[in-house]
Amino acid sequence: MENIISIKDVTYTYPEAKRPAINGLSLDIYRNEWLSIVGKNGSGKSTLAKLIDGLIESETGSIIVDGQEVNEKNIWEIRSKIGIVFQNPDHQFVGATVEDDVAFGLENQGIPRDEMVKEVDAALKMVDMQDYKTRDPQSLSGGQKQRVAIAGVLATKPSIIIMDESTSMLDPNGRKTVLNLVKQLREEQNMTIISITHDIEETELSERIVILRDGEVVQKASPKTIYDMGHKLTNYGLEEPFSSQVAYLLKDELKLPEGYLNEEELIENIWKLSSKI
Amino acid sequence: MNKLIIGRYLPGDSIIYRLDPRGKFLITFYFIGIVFLANNVASYGFLLLFVLFAVYISKINLGFFIKGLRPMLWLILFTVLLQLFFTPSDNPMWHWGIFTLSTDGMRIAAYIFIRFVLIIFISTLLTLTTTPIEISDSIESILKPLKVIKFPVTQVALMLSIALRFVPLLIDETTKIMDAQRARGVDFGEGGIMQRIKSFVPILIPLFVSSFSIAYDLAIAMESRGYKDGEGRSKYRVLSWSKRDYMSLIVMLLITIILLFIRSY
Numbered sequence: 001m002e003n004i005i006s007i008k009d010v011t012y013t014y015p016e017a018k019r020p021a022i023n024g025l026s027l028d029i030y031r032n033e034w035l036s037i038v039g040k041n042g043s044g045k046s047t048l049a050k051l052i053d054g055l056i057e058s059e060t061g062s063i064i065v066d067g068q069e070v071n072e073k074n075i076w077e078i079r080s081k082i083g084i085v086f087q088n089p090d091h092q093f094v095g096a097t098v099e100d101d102v103a104f105g106l107e108n109q110g111i112p113r114d115e116m117v118k119e120v121d122a123a124l125k126m127v128d129m130q131d132y133k134t135r136d137p138q139s140l141s142g143g144q145k146q147r148v149a150i151a152g153v154l155a156t157k158p159s160i161i162i163m164d165e166s167t168s169m170l171d172p173n174g175r176k177t178v179l180n181l182v183k184q185l186r187e188e189q190n191m192t193i194i195s196i197t198h199d200i201e202e203t204e205l206s207e208r209i210v211i212l213r214d215g216e217v218v219q220k221a222s223p224k225t226i227y228d229m230g231h232k233l234t235n236y237g238l239e240e241p242f243s244s245q246v247a248y249l250l251k252d253e254l255k256l257p258e259g260y261l262n263e264e265e266l267i268e269n270i271w272k273l274s275s276k277i
Numbered sequence: 278m279n280k281l282i283i284g285r286y287l288p289g290d291s292i293i294y295r296l297d298p299r300g301k302f303l304i305t306f307y308f309i310g311i312v313f314l315a316n317n318v319a320s321y322g323f324l325l326l327f328v329l330f331a332v333y334i335s336k337i338n339l340g341f342f343i344k345g346l347r348p349m350l351w352l353i354l355f356t357v358l359l360q361l362f363f364t365p366s367d368n369p370m371w372h373w374g375i376f377t378l379s380t381d382g383m384r385i386a387a388y389i390f391i392r393f394v395l396i397i398f399i400s401t402l403l404t405l406t407t408t409p410i411e412i413s414d415s416i417e418s419i420l421k422p423l424k425v426i427k428f429p430v431t432q433v434a435l436m437l438s439i440a441l442r443f444v445p446l447l448i449d450e451t452t453k454i455m456d457a458q459r460a461r462g463v464d465f466g467e468g469g470i471m472q473r474i475k476s477f478v479p480i481l482i483p484l485f486v487s488s489f490s491i492a493y494d495l496a497i498a499m500e501s502r503g504y505k506d507g508e509g510r511s512k513y514r515v516l517s518w519s520k521r522d523y524m525s526l527i528v529m530l531l532i533t534i535i536l537l538f539i540r541s542y
Contacts, residue, residue: 050497053501055497055500055501076503076505079500079501079502079503080503082501083501083502084498084501086494086497086498088494090446090491091491091494091495091498092494092495092498093442093495094438094439094442094495094498094499094502095438095442096408096409096410096438096441096442097410099513100410100513100514103513104499104502104504104513105502105503106511106513107510107511107512107513108502108503108504108505108510109503109511110509110510110511111511112511113511113512113513113515116511116513117513120513136445138445138446138449152502153502156502156503
């Protein structure tokens, strides 16, 4: 698999912080992959996203995005390839209406107006928000705001989307919509998705999970392998998935197969067990 | 907050709404300028008729304009009374100490009153029919010539539009903070003036802190979306100057001519 982002031995310490937020971290991210970065609060997830986008500068090591090293000279070209959706949608709107906000990234690239109108419409259609074009972002619900933020990122056609805890402020339904949208975009537009979260249940759709602790990579594996760790996940400050908690509590009463079961598989197994009686 | 009409936009659709905001902006200021040309009953009557006509074709209820007068009421009353009782006159109708009441004074007081009404009505008409963002767009385009003297027009325009976008956000934030402080026992609007001022500290400090953190988040979000410094950006919102905007300018020109004529008549 081809690397789209290679991070080598990167360290970053916030001013006035005692220990580095990112500590000698190395990580390869493949093209068209959906990578989840998990870790508890303060493990360096968001700092990593900012480093990749060149919003902050690393002290050591190098970051290469799509063949270009992140440095002063390449920074704008790299930023045009990466779209970041941040945690709080309220704090990332620039425009006074939905369409203005979606156009902001395009305006920065100096795209002529006729083209912008088409791009904005297309991006809003992708997130199914075309009916809200002239609305004030403030009047939308949380899920709609986040969809508009995604449209703003999509309009500039990035090859990488970073979602920095983008779904943490949404209700379960809003979260599901946004995640399905991202899944669909990845398949259709051949994008690379990096999603940052502290909720392990959100990583189900991803292909690979990286666990961070104290600015270091402590685990990287497929979701299946990670979920198999079950109770051990708590060592990394993470909560284990609900179904594996249930399975753990039931293990004395029922004989369940080894390994991680998602909720449906667990239900299926419980069914089978009870039908034997 | 809802009682304040100044600076509020009222969604609607009429010819005034469809005028180019740049034109409306300039016309409003021009009109405020020519109000001072009026010097007799006929000229004031003419301007009043014109403003009432503009209000009529805007299809906005006259009540909104009268509400717009309310915050200025004390200033109006004060000025009118001052003119009424302190205009020196040769044949006063009534005289007591430093107070004099005369037909001259009454006339001037009436003029001042109409002048206030004219200026407030026309500027209320501008803000009621123009969205804040249209106003900031027109300020940008009107300031454009200042680029010659290296005035950062695009940055100022972005600053204005972000400031306008922050208004509802900060109002929300303020209500939230007030509710949170109320839940902890802070009583707003109770006690003496010092007490009231003190009770605003637990609102203002968190509000400042959160506006800085919102500003920081927004700056990061803008930078990640490729915002450099306002130069070399294209514009999504464009203003279009049409035939009716020329018409509105011609109307203003006619009004000036008629006014000059009535004035010297």
